[in-house]
Amino acid sequence: MRILLHACCGPCLLEPYDALAESAHVAVCYANPNIQPREEYERRRDTLLAYARTRSIEVTEVPYDPERWVQAVRGLEDDRMRRCRACYRLRLAMVAEEAAHGGYDAVATTLSVSPYQDQDGIRSAGEEACAEAGVAFFFTGFRNRFPEATRRSRELGMYRQNYCGCAFSAVDAAQERATRKAARQR
Numbered sequence: 001m002r003i004l005l006h007a008c009c010g011p012c013l014l015e016p017y018d019a020l021a022e023s024a025h026v027a028v029c030y031a032n033p034n035i036q037p038r039e040e041y042e043r044r045r046d047t048l049l050a051y052a053r054t055r056s057i058e059v060t061e062v063p064y065d066p067e068r069w070v071q072a073v074r075g076l077e078d079d080r081m082r083r084c085r086a087c088y089r090l091r092l093a094m095v096a097e098e099a100a101h102g103g104y105d106a107v108a109t110t111l112s113v114s115p116y117q118d119q120d121g122i123r124s125a126g127e128e129a130c131a132e133a134g135v136a137f138f139f140t141g142f143r144n145r146f147p148e149a150t151r152r153s154r155e156l157g158m159y160r161q162n163y164c165g166c167a168f169s170a171v172d173a174a175q176e177r178a179t180r181k182a183a184r185q186r
């Protein structure tokens with residue numbers, strides 16, 4: 001079985017890749033037009049590529065096109081759940097298209113390793129996107145592997161971002177950090 005694994009960043013790649021590679025041939029697709037700004041997109045990509053080189057993992061990059069993401073979430077900016085689902089849908093559609101062209105059997109994603117992501121939303125976005133492209137979506141909930149992914153990425157000295165990806169998530173994350181800091185100082 002050949003799986004094209006959508007990867008959002010290096011730390012999230014570690015555990016899903018190893019789990020899937022036990023029983024399938026796995027290649028990776030970096031398709032993340034949601035990441036802002038460009039420097040951050042490149043930093044996450046380069047972290048992933050550096051790790052992939054150490055394991056001889058094949059990686060395809062879908063060219064960065066943030067405008068496509070802006071169009072995909074237009075009108076949903078203030079509705080986090082719907083915005084995130086549109087974001088998953090776009091990224092997984094990009095990977096599904098690559099998978100169909102490349103003759104892969106299925107698409108999977110590292111997004112489900114994160115406890116901060118919407119598992120049902122990932123599953124439905126992946127199923128819809130893959131059905132359209134004519135490939136299978138192989139959903140696996142990797143959340144139980146998050147602690148190990150965190151440990152390994154720290155041990156490897158990988159860059160670990162502190163927000164999900166889009167500018168909205170950067171603002172939310174900064175506010176949450178400020179709130180936690182204020183609570184500690186009380």
Ligand code: SF4
Pocket residue numbers: 034035083084085087088164165166167168169
């Ligand atoms: S918070 Fe993350 S998943 Fe949601 S829209 Fe932003 S980048 Fe996409």
